Amino acid sequence: xxxxxxxxxxxxxxxxxxxxxxxxxxxxxxxxxxxxxxxxxxxxxxxxxxxxxxxxxxxxxxxxxxxxxxxxxxxxxxxxxxxxxxxxxxxxxxxxxxxxxxxxxxxxxxxxxxxxxxxxxxxxxxxxxxxxxxxxxxxxxxxxxxxxxxxxxxxxxxxxxxxxxxxxxxxxxxxxxxxxxxxxxxxxxxxxxxxxxxxxxxxxxxxxxxxxxxxxxxxxxxxxxxxxxxxxxxxxxxxxxxxxxxxxxxxxxxxxxxxxxxxxxxxxxxxxxxxxxxxxxxxxxxxxxxxxxxxxxxxxxxxxxxxxxxxxxxxxxxxxxxxxxxxxxxxxxxxxxxxxxxxxxxxxxxxxxxxxxxxxxxxxxxxxxxxxxxxxxxxxxxxxxxxxxxxxxxxxxxxxxxxxxxxxxxxxxxxxxxxxxxxxxxxxxxxxxxxx
Amino acid sequence: xxxxxxxxxxxxxxxxxxxxxxxxxxxxxxxxxxxxxxxxxxxxxxxxxxxxxxxxxxxxxxxxxxxxxxxxxxxxxxxxxxxxxxxxxxxxxxxxxxxxxxxxxxxxxxxxxxxxxxxxxxxxxxxxxxxxxxxxxxxxxxxxxxxxxxxxxxxxxxxxxxxxxxxxxxxxxxxxxxxxxxxxxxxxxxxxxxxxxxxxxxxxxxxxxxxxxxxxxxxxxxxxxxxxxxxxxxxxxxxxxxxxxxxxxxxxxxxxxxxxxxxxxxxxxxxxxxxxxxxxxxxxxxxxxxxxxxxxxxxxxxxxxxxxxxxxxxxxxxxxxxxxxxxxxxxxxxxxxxxxxxxxxxxxxxxxxxxxxxxxxxxxxxxxxxxxxxxxxxxxxxxxxxxxxxxxxxxxxxxxxxxxxxxxxxxxxxxxxxxxxxxxxxxxxxxxxxxx
Numbered sequence: 001x002x003x004x005x006x007x008x009x010x011x012x013x014x015x016x017x018x019x020x021x022x023x024x025x026x027x028x029x030x031x032x033x034x035x036x037x038x039x040x041x042x043x044x045x046x047x048x049x050x051x052x053x054x055x056x057x058x059x060x061x062x063x064x065x066x067x068x069x070x071x072x073x074x075x076x077x078x079x080x081x082x083x084x085x086x087x088x089x090x091x092x093x094x095x096x097x098x099x100x101x102x103x104x105x106x107x108x109x110x111x112x113x114x115x116x117x118x119x120x121x122x123x124x125x126x127x128x129x130x131x132x133x134x135x136x137x138x139x140x141x142x143x144x145x146x147x148x149x150x151x152x153x154x155x156x157x158x159x160x161x162x163x164x165x166x167x168x169x170x171x172x173x174x175x176x177x178x179x180x181x182x183x184x185x186x187x188x189x190x191x192x193x194x195x196x197x198x199x200x201x202x203x204x205x206x207x208x209x210x211x212x213x214x215x216x217x218x219x220x221x222x223x224x225x226x227x228x229x230x231x232x233x234x235x236x237x238x239x240x241x242x243x244x245x246x247x248x249x250x251x252x253x254x255x256x257x258x259x260x261x262x263x264x265x266x267x268x269x270x271x272x273x274x275x276x277x278x279x280x281x282x283x284x285x286x287x288x289x290x291x292x293x294x295x296x297x298x299x300x301x302x303x304x305x306x307x308x309x310x311x312x313x314x315x316x317x318x319x320x321x322x323x324x325x326x327x328x329x330x331x332x333x334x335x336x337x338x339x340x341x342x343x344x345x346x347x348x349x350x351x352x353x354x355x356x357x358x359x360x361x362x363x364x365x366x367x368x369x370x371x372x373x374x375x376x377x378x379x380x381x382x383x384x385x386x387x388x389x390x391x392x393x394x395x396x397x398x399x400x401x402x403x404x405x406x407x408x409x410x411x412x413x414x415x416x417x418x419x420x421x422x423x424x425x426x427x428x429x430x431x432x433x434x435x436x
Numbered sequence: 437x438x439x440x441x442x443x444x445x446x447x448x449x450x451x452x453x454x455x456x457x458x459x460x461x462x463x464x465x466x467x468x469x470x471x472x473x474x475x476x477x478x479x480x481x482x483x484x485x486x487x488x489x490x491x492x493x494x495x496x497x498x499x500x501x502x503x504x505x506x507x508x509x510x511x512x513x514x515x516x517x518x519x520x521x522x523x524x525x526x527x528x529x530x531x532x533x534x535x536x537x538x539x540x541x542x543x544x545x546x547x548x549x550x551x552x553x554x555x556x557x558x559x560x561x562x563x564x565x566x567x568x569x570x571x572x573x574x575x576x577x578x579x580x581x582x583x584x585x586x587x588x589x590x591x592x593x594x595x596x597x598x599x600x601x602x603x604x605x606x607x608x609x610x611x612x613x614x615x616x617x618x619x620x621x622x623x624x625x626x627x628x629x630x631x632x633x634x635x636x637x638x639x640x641x642x643x644x645x646x647x648x649x650x651x652x653x654x655x656x657x658x659x660x661x662x663x664x665x666x667x668x669x670x671x672x673x674x675x676x677x678x679x680x681x682x683x684x685x686x687x688x689x690x691x692x693x694x695x696x697x698x699x700x701x702x703x704x705x706x707x708x709x710x711x712x713x714x715x716x717x718x719x720x721x722x723x724x725x726x727x728x729x730x731x732x733x734x735x736x737x738x739x740x741x742x743x744x745x746x747x748x749x750x751x752x753x754x755x756x757x758x759x760x761x762x763x764x765x766x767x768x769x770x771x772x773x774x775x776x777x778x779x780x781x782x783x784x785x786x787x788x789x790x791x792x793x794x795x796x797x798x799x800x801x802x803x804x805x806x807x808x809x810x811x812x813x814x815x816x817x818x819x820x821x822x823x824x825x826x827x828x829x830x831x832x833x834x835x836x837x838x839x840x841x842x843x844x845x846x847x848x849x850x851x852x853x854x855x856x857x858x859x860x861x862x863x864x865x866x867x868x869x870x871x872x
Binding site: 017021024025028029031032033034129135136137140141144145146147148149150215271273276281283288289290291292293294295296297298299302304305307308309311312314315316319320323324325328329330333334335338 | 453457460461464465467468469470565571572573576577580581582583584585586651707709712717719724725726727728729730731732733734735738740741743744745747748750751752755756759760761764765766769770771774
């Protein structure tokens with residue numbers, strides 16, 4: 001049986017999962033592949049701490065460069081994360097003619113252009129299924145299964161930490177800070193949760209997804225991004241009253257002249273499939289012009305689910321190697337040479353539905369002042385909830401709107417927040433509801 | 437730009453969709469493929485009726501054999517359906533060295549062994565993504581994306597007609613016969629709905645799914661099968677009271693010694709993702725040992741969604757052709773030569789949870805007689821609902837059970853149905869609920 005040599009860079013959680021999976025599922029892997037995937041070397045700075053998996057002595061090294069120099073290694077698996085030395089090592093592996101599999105979304109979203117161009121120039125494959133949606137085959141689905149479609153839109157939950165926190169806030173009515181601490185204790189959130197809860201991780205993933213869907217390069221800074229740390233249990237309760245759940249969504253919509261690309265907490269109707277995605281699960285609701293709705297759901301992170309995606313890339317590349325070919329499918333759906341930049345529409349020009357929670361003084365005429373300003377800015381009110389219960393001397397006045405322009409909404413809120421009958425900053429949440 | 441020649445057999449709804457998709461999405465297809473997919477011939481017995489798509493004159497022929505003889509045709513797309521002449525034509529195309537794409541689940545489930553063996557012997561590809569789950573990339577997901585996993589279980593809704601009928605019965609409280617007529621009027625059910633509502637179509641699809649998941653040949657007759665025509669609005673209401681929705685599920689579970697494979701109406705908890713799959717949508721809940729839960733959802737039928745799956749197969753095969761290779765991935769996950777038969781466990785030995793609706797005479801002691809028999813057969817009762825409302829002189833007594841053996845359940849019901857205090861046949865529905 002032919003052997004495909006693997007080199008693993010990064011022996012952390014996911015790296016350990018990959019080793020475990022290659023060992024434990026060797027039977028199905030060999031039966032399906034007709035070849036053996038063999039780990040030749042594992043590089044990690046920490047060669048001391050024991051991992052929950054047995055490896056041959058001598059496999060482990062501190063020098064990642066050794067893997068690139070090893071002629072027995074066909075595929076390098078990069079699971080170190082971070083920008084350096086991952087970037088340099090990947091580029092060096094590619095230019096040495098090695099195929100690469102990586103889960104490094106931050107790197108691909110930031111330095112993808114160099115990396116994918118190098119892979120194509122060297123005629124080697126780069127697999128990155130594990131970089132987005134963990135175990136969910138969203139790369140394969142966008143690039144291959146939906147290859148005959150124009151992608152109309154993608155609505156996705158791509159950050160398990162944020163979804164875990166929002167789900168828990170929804171179920172238990174606890175504030176963000178409390179739930180974040182619980183998530184950290186359970187290992188569902190990092191000590192510094194900024195990347196996850198401020199939508200940065202989601203932006204990296206959306207950049208990758210956009211390039212696959214539209215065969216275009218994306219500038220990360222063009223994606224509008226807003227996190228979940230400002231959400232309150234009160235907003236979650238009010239959303240529920242309105243028939244909505246709040247999710248941190250990544251949204252991509254094909255529009256005339258470009259693509260809408262934004263990440264922010266979003267109210268979606270209870271009966272939307274994404275509303276049922278709880279805990280740390282991820283999901284993608286993709287609409288193709290021919291396929292119609294396709295919904296994919298699974299574990300977005302975790303040792304074995306992510307390892308499963310890494311191994312699916314390994315199998316794909318191994319199949320090419322066994323047939324003596326490479327680059328059967330362009331990494332980012334189109335050939336790098338012919339790939340134009342994506343045009344992302346400015347957030348200010350987008351139209352969507354809004355939820356506002358004003359902190360108003362309990363006095364006659366407040367509603368008319370607020371709605372007057374909204375009217376001047378061409379913002380039509382769909383619903384109003386005023387419950388009259390005072391909090392810190394103010395009553396919450398909640399409004400939802402029909403489709404309005406972001407720039408108009410921001411201008412209106414600036415004006416409203418200056419009113420002497422309004423106390424504190426108005427809370428805003430965007431709504432995606434086809435019935436509005 | 438290189439051209440890949442296509443021949444289409446069957447110019448019905450899906451065939452028309454494929455032609456339309458190749459025309460309308462030529463831009464993305466060519467950009468992603470770097471080649472042109474060109475229809476060389478279309479064969480159909482009806483060359484007169486106009487289709488909602490413009491084709492070059494001279495493309496249409498009544499002789500499907502002409503496509504096989506045409507040296508310009510690389511891939512034959514079979515969308516005629518039925519056993520003959522589809523089977524003979526596919527085998528003939530394969531033995532002429534042509535790749536084949538088909539959506540013909542009945543044919544693959546019944547004559548798959550001959551067809552897949554011939555394809556492998558001739559070194560050509562056979563694509564069948566459209567045969568299961570319509571637009572949902574379940575073939576690709578099982579065979580490639582989850583290739584590193586042992587598949588623990590698959591729970592699926594694979595028949596749009598049955599799901600449409602059950603959803604409408606649930607939402608509107610109408611009986612089966614009424615909803616079937618509405619579905620027929622809307623084009624969601626055939627004039628003879630047997631294939632769909634009796635689970636035959638689902639069995640064909642499950643046979644294909646099983647072979648992909650387990651790399652084994654399946655005998656169709658080993659799959660237990662029960663349809664939806666005996667379900668009543670009363671059972672749907674009672675299920676709702678118990679916290680369940682009824683769906684026609686195809687179930688495959690890996691067990692010691694073999695695979696559990698069954699198709700029947702199933703009560704599942706409201707919060708299960710499959711409970712939210714309504715109208716004519718299909719969905720697959722797959723559990724892999726590494727990947728954990730993966731859920732896929734989309735249109736299981738329809739002109740353009742099915743065409744999207746056909747075109748994804750065409751692109752896959754075209755990519756092999758462009759690289760000068762074939763058979764990169766074994767059609768049924770393993771090489772045909774090394775493929776053993778699957779062991780499907782006998783239904784009588786399986787254990788699951790049950791719902792019974794007894795039609796009991798309203799008289800003291802009935803409950804003790806029924807529960808006595810259940811107890812003798814080792815069937816433990818989880819819940820009882822008795823509402824006392826008479827229907828035709830009988831009151832419905834509803835029970836749910838903890839895990840019980842199918843053979844014991846059938847024996848108990850035979851005995852119970854003979855009791856003089858029980859009027860008419862007891863209604864049985866299986867429950868899948870992890871909390872039971």
